[in-house]
Amino acid sequence: MTRIIQFILDPFQRSIRNKLIVTMIGISCVPLIFISLLAAENTRRSVEAEVIESNSSKIEWTAGYLGERFEQMNNIIYTQLINESYNDYIRKMGDANPSIAFNAQKGFVNAVTSIFYSNVNYLSGIQIYLNDTNKQFLVSGSNIEVFTPPRIPEPFGDFFKKHVDFIIENKEHTGVFYLMRTINRFEDRKRLGGIALEINWSNLDNTLNLLTPGSEQTVIIANQQGEILYSLGGQPVSADQLIKLQNRMHSGSGYFRTEEEYVFYGNIPPWNLNVIKVIPSSFINDSARRTWQYAIIIGAVSILLSVLVAIIIAWKTSKPIVKLARAMQGMVPPKEDETPPVTRKDEIGLLEMRYYNMSKRIKEYIKTEYSMNLEKKTAQLKALQAQVNPHFLQNTLQLIGSMAFSKRPDEIYDVIRSLSDMFRYIIRDPEELTTLQQELDHVQNYLHIQKQRFTSRISTYIFLEPGVESCAIPKLTLQPIVENAFIHGLDKKTGAWEIHITVKHTAEGIFILIEDNGVGIPPERLLQLQHQLETQIEPFRAGNERIGLNNVAARIRMHFGSLYGLSIDSQPGKGTAIRLLLPKERSVTSD
Structure with a gap:
């Protein structure tokens, strides 16, 4: 986890530009995101407050209006009960004269029919049942009947068992409800029968539509026993859910909120009914969601513009800093x-x-x-080149003098020619590059003279891989190394002397190995030389009469770069090995 966090934070720790871009994006985007969220939440609260206020007033008004409608229907019952024809029928229904009883019954039926047609906009039918005569009267838009049922007919049977004066009850699977009331004798309150008005629930739709039920909202009329009498609108409500809702209701009108819905209710006290409206929370959330969608679109566009502006500003601001930092770094x-x-x-x-x-x-x-x-080093090199090691020159002249008494003229001529070629080679422009072949020719001239001096002791081996003859090398690179081998390695060694020179191709470049079997270099001095070669200390030594290893290494780096140069290794008593690396892509033309 620490590595992951470090990996994420690393680009910002290393770059002021990244920090500035992120900061600018944060400054520009965070307020927009916060404002968008705040606007969406304020919209949701506004919609919620509007829904609560609107539906609270509507549910209260609707409950009162429904109460008035039920009261109007109840007045129809009272109109029937106080009608003179009803009282006349009650008095004469037991008369011995059938004609008198029939006329009283006919007058009663006409009165009921008249009341029905006077309120046909509300009523689907009227039913009256009288216990004493066991008569049932049915009046509807298409039928008028008077008959004697074999038993107490429905819906009066269940109604009389409940021992209540009035009730509102559904007529199953018909979309009709009964508004029923008992018929009692005024003097002793004896139950004489009952009257039931058949009313279509759809007659109340105009009133219930004031609550604007829709596909998502539901309006319910229920009784106190938890029975749903009528439902209008979208999602149905189960009986168990209705009971849970009614348990949270109080008298009068009000509302409460559950986890999933808003519930508005109003009581119709005389009739023990509740009118309930259920609005799912998603309705309000959807309204806020639409606002949130618009806010997302506007916010996304604003954020993209803000990010673009922030990146441009951060880029413009940090560009000179980054450029300056990179320039200072390099x-x-x-x-x-x-x-x-x-x-x-x-x-x-x-x-x-x-x-x-x-x-x-x-x-x-x-x-x-x-x-x-460069001028100083060039002058030093020219001075060194202009000089031939006095000891070597003296020894060579002595060699030629001694050969004049004991050698043939052609042998003497070979030594003089080798010395002459050496002089001609070293006095040329020291800044020029030469070829490996020319440099090795110069080395062979030197070795030819030394072999004449130490005929019985020295043996040499030179291997030049084909194809590297024209590769470039600074002049006086190999001969000074070979000369150092004689002076510091072989001069103090007893026995046979050996010098091997190998030149070949490698993947890195042209590899040159110069080995001798001399006395080697002491470890302390070897470490000092290796340190000087690695750190490029004192590449040119003023006042020295020879071209040293540091000089050779410095001139190789000066011509070809730091990838190329010289290294040294030695073992005391076994000899010394000098390794050189040159580029193989550079070449010069031989004279």
Whole structure:
């Protein structure tokens, strides 16, 4: 986990540009996201407050209006009970004269029919049952009947068992409900029978539509026993769910909220009914969601623009800083024709100008120092080249003198020719590169003279892989190394002397190995030499009469770069090995 966090944070720890871009994006985007969320939440609360206020007032008004409608229907019953024809029928229904009883019954039926047609907009039918005469009267739009049932007919049977004065009850599977009331004798409250008005629930739809039920909202009329009498709108409500809702209701009108819905209710006290409206929470959330969708679209566009502006500003602001940091990291001096790219007048522009001036002065200083050192080194090298080791020259002249008494003229001529070729080779321009073949020819001239001096002791071996003869090498690279082998390695060794030179191709370049079997180099001195070669200390030694290893290594690096150079290894009593690496892609033309 720590590595993952470090991997995520690393780009921001290393780059001020990344930090600035993220900061700018945060500054521009976070307020937009916060405002969008706040707007969506405020919209949801506004919609919620509007829904609660609107439906609370509507449910209260609807409950009152339904109460009035039920009261109007109840007045129809009272109109029937106080009708003179009803009282006349009650008095004469037991008369011995059938004609009198029939006329009273006919008058009663006409009165019921008249009341029905007067309220046909509300009523689907009227039923009256009288216990004493066991008569049932049915009046509807298509039928008028009077008959004697074999038993107490429905719906009066269940109604009389409940021992209540009035009730509202559904007529199953018909969309009709009964508004029933008992018929009692005024004097002793004896139950004489009952009257039931058949009413279509659809007659109340205009009233219930004021609550704007829809596919998602549901309006219910239920009794106190938890029975759903009528439902209008979308999702159905189960009996168990209705009981849970009614347990949270209080008297009068009000509302409460569950986890999934808003419930508004109103009581119709005389009739023990509740009108209930159920609105799912998703209805309000969907309204807020639509606002949230618009906010997302607008916010997304704003965020994209903000991100783009933030990136541009951060990029423009950090560009000179990043450029300056990269330039300082590499410390690359400006080019000769480069003008200061400074257009800013703030602190960053000042820093750019100061850095440019500093880099220019550093470049001029480096150029001056480099030119002075190069001239000094060139002069030293020319001075060294102009000199032939006095000891070597003296020994060679003595050799020629002694050969004049004991050798043939052609042998003497070979030594003189080798010495002459050496002089001609070393007095040429020291800055020129030569070929490996020419450099090895110079080495062979030197070795030819040394073999004449130490005929019985020295043996040499030179291997030049075909194809490398024209490769470039600085002049006086190999001969000084071979000369050092004689002076420091072989001169103090007893027995046979051996020098091997191997030149071949490798994957890195041209590899040259010069080995001798001399006395070797002491470990302390070897470490000192290796350190000087690695750190490039004192590449040219003033006052020295010979071209040393540091000089050879420095000239190789100066011509070919830091990838190439010289290394040394030695074992005391066994000899020394010098390894050189040169590029193989460079070559010069032989004279």
